[in-house]
Amino acid sequence: MRADDFIDPLTIVHHNGKNTTSNGHWGAASGLPRAGYPLTIMFDGIDFSPLMSSTLGTADDARLRDLLSRCAGRDRAALRALYDLTAPKLLGIALRLLRNRPQAEDVVQEAFLQIWRNAGRFDTARGSAMGWMVAILRYRALDRIESEKRHTGTDELPDVAAELPVSVEDQSALAACLATLPEPWQRSINLAFVDGYSHSEIAELTKTPLGTIKSWILRGLASLKRCLEA
Amino acid sequence: MSQSLESGEGPPPDQRAGEYVLGLLRGMERAQFEAEMARDPALARAVAFWEDRLTPLALAAAPAITPPPSLWSAIDAAINPARPMASRRERLAALWNHAGLWRAVGALAIAAALVLVLIRPFNRPAAPPPSMVALLNQGNKPLFTVSLRENGSAQILPLGHVAPPAGKVWELWAVAKGVKPVPIGFLQPGLTRLPAGDIPASLRKPGVLIAVTVEQPGGSPSGAPTMPIVFDGPLSAVQG
Structure with missing residues (x-):
């Protein structure tokens, strides 16, 4: 354990929220069992350049694609180069989702092993190399969230969500499209994608009925898709 | 849910x-x-x-965070077959964390389950037909079939590849109107057999709901479900 890596200014409080919407068939099931989990925020080692824009540009993504194809040929130096370019950002994403440094590091390790094994399956037609790697990292982090039940019993928004920029690069189509959504829809999508909260956790955090959250997100996705394809 | x-x-x-x-x-x-x-x-x-x-x-x-040097060493050790790993413990840990291993184990388990399902009818004397059946659905997707025999024993078969969340179990419940749900056992991702007697006779009736919740290993400590139903289906009598 690296206790020194943590400060935990926020401790998520135990509370017995009443779900306003029914959960399955158990009329009496008043939400999920809860446990208080400390929310840890890591300052140590954070590089505050908010965007690693060098891996977002198409030219740089071409470099990542090249490294991936070398990884497919079992070139370990290529994996190391890929790691040097992307691991800091992937660790940041994992930490934001998991809020636990050792778990975030584990997940980055799992992700790189999967990237190494599957590099040959990366298909440029499906999108950017960085997007493919971020997706792999996120599914491993989601596995961890599910197995640790990390996100139970929160009743306040983590301040980290307010401190770090959630707006996307100005020039990205996603930023423009997100900006067209009503604020509560944007926020729900962010809480899911960026912070790894489930529908019911978002409902609880925002004190909004579960059905409303589900519908906001679905409608938000439908609008985003139309906007991104326009 | x-x-x-x-x-x-x-x-x-x-x-x-x-x-x-x-x-x-x-x-x-x-x-x-x-x-x-x-x-x-x-x-x-x-x-x-x-x-x-x-x-x-x-x-x-998300911010960019410099990983500790140990992170790369662990990755490098896992991808480098030539370099012996530092310790047996590390090697075991790497194997344990190896997603491919778990996928392989999962695939073998499915293959084994399929073999069981496919071969069983041919090399066994015909089992007595079920007296009651249920299809456990999530939304409108069937996931498991439940066959209940006259003697009260039951067999539950998966229709696809599904598993409870890591570290959790599926607990089975029989639910009749106006009665507290009764725990009747645990549902396995493969074939599940419930011995006669696990489902009380009073609940072996058409219309009784067979329901599944995700619980801690060992099942709900209170004997009542602690989580919402993830999938369920009512028993129906088989016309004989």
Whole structure:
């Protein structure tokens, strides 16, 4: 354990929220069992350049694609180069989702092993190399969230969500499209994608009925898709 | 869970793919979606669309953090067959963490389950036909079949590849109107057999709901479900 890596200014409080919407068939099931989990925020080692824009540009993504194809040929130096370019950002994403440094590091390790094994399956037609790697990292982090039940019993928004920029690069189509959504829809999508909260956790955090959250997100996705394809 | 949206057809594939990429499909729902995606290239494309398009949001919202040197060493050790690993413990840990191993174990388990399912009818004397059956559905998707024999024993078979969330179990309940749900055992991802007597005779009736919740290993300590139903189906009598 690296206790020194943590400060935990926020401790998520135990509370017995009443779900306003029914959960399955158990009329009496008043939400999920809860446990208080400390929310840890890591300052140590954070590089505050908010965007690693060098891996977002198409030219740089071409470099990542090249490294991936070398990884497919079992070139370990290529994996190391890929790691040097992307691991800091992937660790940041994992930490934001998991809020636990050792778990975030584990997940980055799992992700790189999967990237190494599957590099040959990366298909440029499906999108950017960085997007493919971020997706792999996120599914491993989601596995961890599910197995640790990390996100139970929160009743306040983590301040980290307010401190770090959630707006996307100005020039990205996603930023423009997100900006067209009503604020509560944007926020729900962010809480899911960026912070790894489930529908019911978002409902609880925002004190909004579960059905409303589900519908906001679905409608938000439908609008985003139309906007991104326009 | 998301019962409210699962009545009827549910959201269109593009939106379900979006929910999956946002990380909103959990446990069973996620496993089921991934199985569907493996069969449906259009759904896989919809997922790839969202993965790629949402990436800028993930990148913008997280800081870059310098990993400790030990992180690369662990990765390097795992991919470097020539270099012996530092310790047996590390090697075991790497194997344990190896997703491919678990996929292989999972695939073998499915293959074994299929072999059981497919071969059993041919090399066994015909078992007595079930007196009652149920189809356990999540939304409108059937996941398991339940066959109940006259003597009260039951056999439950999966219709696809599904598993409870890691570290959790599926607990089975018999639910009749106006009565507290009765725990009747645990549901395995493969074949489950419940011995005669696990389901009380008073609950072996058409209309009684067989329901499944996700519980801690060992089951709900209170004897009452602590989580919402993830899937269920009513018993119906087999016309003999």
